[in-house]
Amino acid sequence: MKNVIAYAEHRHGETRKVTFELASEAGKIAAALGGKAHAVVLGPGSEQLAGQLKSYPLDTIFLNDDVDVEGFLLDPIVDYLEAAARVAGPSLMLIPNTLSGRDVAGRLMVRLDAGMVADVVEMKVDGDAVVCTSPKLGGALITQCALRPADYGVVTVRPNAFAVATGGAGARLEPIAKPAGKSYSAVIERDVEEGAGELALEEAPVVVAGGRGLGGPEPFETLLKPLARAFGGAVGASRAAADAGWVPYNLQIGQTGKTVTPNLYIAVGISGAIQHKVGMRASGTIVAINKDAAAPIGEFSDLLVVGDAFRIVPELTKLVENR
Amino acid sequence: MKIVVTIKLVPNPNAEKRIDPQTKRLVRTGVETVLNPYDEYALEAALQLKERAGGDTTVTIFSMAPDSLKEGLRRALAMGADDAVVLSDEALEGSDVSATAYAMAAALRTLKFDLLVVGGLTDDGSTGAVPGALAEHLGLPCITNARKVDVNDGTIEVERETDSGYQIVRGPLPALLTTALTFGEPRYASLKGIMGAKKKSIATISLQDLALDRPVGTTGSKTELRSFAPPPVRGKGKVIEANDGLSGAQAIFDFLAEKRLV
Ligand SMILES: Cc1cc2nc3c(=O)[nH]c(=O)nc-3n(C[C@H](O)[C@H](O)[C@H](O)COP(=O)(O)OP(=O)(O)OC[C@H]3O[C@@H](n4cnc5c(N)ncnc54)[C@H](O)[C@@H]3O)c2cc1C
Numbered sequence: 193m194k195n196v197i198a199y200a201e202h203r204h205g206e207t208r209k210v211t212f213e214l215a216s217e218a219g220k221i222a223a224a225l226g227g228k229a230h231a232v233v234l235g236p237g238s239e240q241l242a243g244q245l246k247s248y249p250l251d252t253i254f255l256n257d258d259v260d261v262e263g264f265l266l267d268p269i270v271d272y273l274e275a276a277a278r279v280a281g282p283s284l285m286l287i288p289n290t291l292s293g294r295d296v297a298g299r300l301m302v303r304l305d306a307g308m309v310a311d312v313v314e315m316k317v318d319g320d321a322v323v324c325t326s327p328k329l330g331g332a333l334i335t336q337c338a339l340r341p342a343d344y345g346v347v348t349v350r351p352n353a354f355a356v357a358t359g360g361a362g363a364r365l366e367p368i369a370k371p372a373g374k375s376y377s378a379v380i381e382r383d384v385e386e387g388a389g390e391l392a393l394e395e396a397p398v399v400v401a402g403g404r405g406l407g408g409p410e411p412f413e414t415l416l417k418p419l420a421r422a423f424g425g426a427v428g429a430s431r432a433a434a435d436a437g438w439v440p441y442n443l444q445i446g447q448t449g450k451t452v453t454p455n456l457y458i459a460v461g462i463s464g465a466i467q468h469k470v471g472m473r474a475s476g477t478i479v480a481i482n483k484d485a486a487a488p489i490g491e492f493s494d495l496l497v498v499g500d501a502f503r504i505v506p507e508l509t510k511l512v513e514n515r
Numbered sequence: 516m517k518i519v520v521t522i523k524l525v526p527n528p529n530a531e532k533r534i535d536p537q538t539k540r541l542v543r544t545g546v547e548t549v550l551n552p553y554d555e556y557a558l559e560a561a562l563q564l565k566e567r568a569g570g571d572t573t574v575t576i577f578s579m580a581p582d583s584l585k586e587g588l589r590r591a592l593a594m595g596a597d598d599a600v601v602l603s604d605e606a607l608e609g610s611d612v613s614a615t616a617y618a619m620a621a622a623l624r625t626l627k628f629d630l631l632v633v634g635g636l637t638d639d640g641s642t643g644a645v646p647g648a649l650a651e652h653l654g655l656p657c658i659t660n661a662r663k664v665d666v667n668d669g670t671i672e673v674e675r676e677t678d679s680g681y682q683i684v685r686g687p688l689p690a691l692l693t694t695a696l697t698f699g700e701p702r703y704a705s706l707k708g709i710m711g712a713k714k715k716s717i718a719t720i721s722l723q724d725l726a727l728d729r730p731v732g733t734t735g736s737k738t739e740l741r742s743f744a745p746p747p748v749r750g751k752g753k754v755i756e757a758n759d760g761l762s763g764a765q766a767i768f769d770f771l772a773e774k775r776l777v
């Protein structure tokens with residue numbers, strides 16, 4: 193492992209902050225390894241994103257706007273990433289820890305006969321090994337795991353963990369040829385966008401999350417959304433709220449939902465069950481609003497305000513809006 | 516149709532987790548285990564498919580686990596699976612995700628199936644890499660995060676949840692599938708199911724039954740756990756009673772202002 197390759201996940205050129213976090217970190221680690229940093233951008237919209245990535249500390253941006261990338265489920269992406277890895281030579285592959293990123297990483301691990309560390313929040317080069325910090329068992333343990341020296345390694349990177357830093361001499365764009373002789377099997381017949389334009393929950397600097405205490409779907413719209421908007425943040429939920437159908441499952445935070453690490457997490461009408469805690473415990477500051485002074489969330493909140501969310505949240509929204 | 520579902524037995528989330536300082540491995544013996552939550556959803560999906568398909572459709576559980584834990588799989592049998600196969604071998608201890616997926620794939624290859632249903636993520640390892648890795652090793656189409664599945668004439672059609680919506684994906688069988696939570700709450704085992712599970716078969720296979728061409732376990736792993744520690748303690752913070760909305764809001768605002776968060 194000498195070089196570092198960041199996979200730039202995107203939709204039609206639109207990407208998330210994690211892509212730039214990966215590109216920044218790729219430059220740093222490659223410098224420490226004494227190798228080169230590259231990025232791979234695939235599918236329609238590649239050129240637009242590659243243009244943005246040029247100002248990051250990268251050597252080469254491999255790209256191909258192949259429409260098959262949108263027509264088949266991840267198969268072409270895995271092929272192209274493998275091809276880029278072979279062109280670049282021994283490399284550490286940085287993949288975002290997103291739904292599709294995890295699938296890509298597992299497949300690439302086998303293709304490249306690589307070791308893999310998941311959900312990484314910090315990386316260090318130690319001699320010829322790369323040592324990765326990642327929370328395990330729902331954050332109950334923080335582990336340091338080394339990728340043993342080998343040609344290739346794969347890491348999935350937790351969104352919001354690494355700093356974004358532009359710089360470098362301007363990356364070179366290099367078209368990468370379509371890997372030959374593959375027949376793809378999983379066809380995407382239809383691709384439907386639902387929550388387009390909303391800030392990704394994992395990347396929001398502030399998350400305002402609601403639970404069963406909100407009593408129904410309306411308060412998510414009328415109470416939480418305005419507060420989240422005032423902070424420039426996003427709305428999340430407990431499983432109880434998602435199970436009740438008040439919000440879609442992709443807002444659920446916790447063991448069987450998303451893991452978030454915003455600077456500020458505001459839990460509104462959420463009791464703080466262990467399965468919820470594991471998805472938000474690593475947040476910077478945690479504030480809870482709960483009627484019940486004995487709610488478990490109080491045990492790991494920096495501030496618990498005991499009171500009625502329906503009265504407190506609108507007032508807080510006004511204060512934040514007028515700051 | 517023959518369906519295989521992979522299920523991992525993981526420590527109860529409420530139990531205290533301990534890592535053996537010598538081996539640097541999670542202590543799995545003497546700890547109460549549960550079926551990995553995502554895998555319960557995978558099993559639910561498989562059981563729904565079996566009910567819909569009827570006929571001679573079967574659901575087999577596959578797990579890689581120490582012999583001492585395998586009885587925990589009766590819970591999955593009680594939910595309605597037909598039988599279970601466990602890959603168990605001391606030489607597997609300390610396997611990382613690459614070695615685990617490699618050994619699992621070798622064992623799964625010996626089971627003939629039309630559909631392999633895998634959970635999306637484990638509670639303990641949490642790599643989410645096993646499904647993709649199994650698909651590569653076994654040369655299967657890899658269709659993940661399904662919230663609706665239809666199987667017809669050797670074809671699988673899936674409604675797949677994405678981060679920003681959904682996709683309709685189609686592929687040939689045999690295939691690998693992972694399921695989203697939206698597939699539906701896993702069923703409870705009925706009393707009849709629990710009684711029936713006692714008589715169902717849990718077969719054990721060991722590495723001798725498989726022809727592996729690379730090592731597994733600690734030596735076959737490409738990663739090495741160097742150290743581990745609990746996260747910084749997050750103690751109980753301030754508690755403020757708010758008698759009315761404004762005083763509660765002001766207390767939060769002042770607290771955030773002090774921390775420069777507003
Ligand atoms: C396998 C498994 C996986 C799970 N995964 C998750 C997961 O990923 N995420 C998750 O969140 N949960 C998960 N759960 C569920 C979890 O155990 C809890 O049931 C759930 O988190 C509770 O949600 P809640 O806090 O919204 O509801 P409750 O526990 O009912 O809490 C509601 C809170 O609202 C307060 N309240 C009521 N009215 C008001 C008011 N007007 N103003 C202020 N406060 C008010 C109450 O005092 C109470 O504390 C999982 C459970 C299992 C078994």
Ligand SMILES: Nc1ncnc2c1ncn2[C@@H]1O[C@H](COP(=O)(O)O)[C@@H](O)[C@H]1O
Pocket residue numbers: 521522523524551553554577578579580612615632633634635636637638640641642643644645646
């Ligand atoms: N030892 C195991 N036995 C059975 N299934 C497993 C095992 N390890 C992983 N899996 C399956 O792979 C999925 C993803 O696991 P992971 O990649 O470890 O997060 C799980 O939800 C399980 O379905």
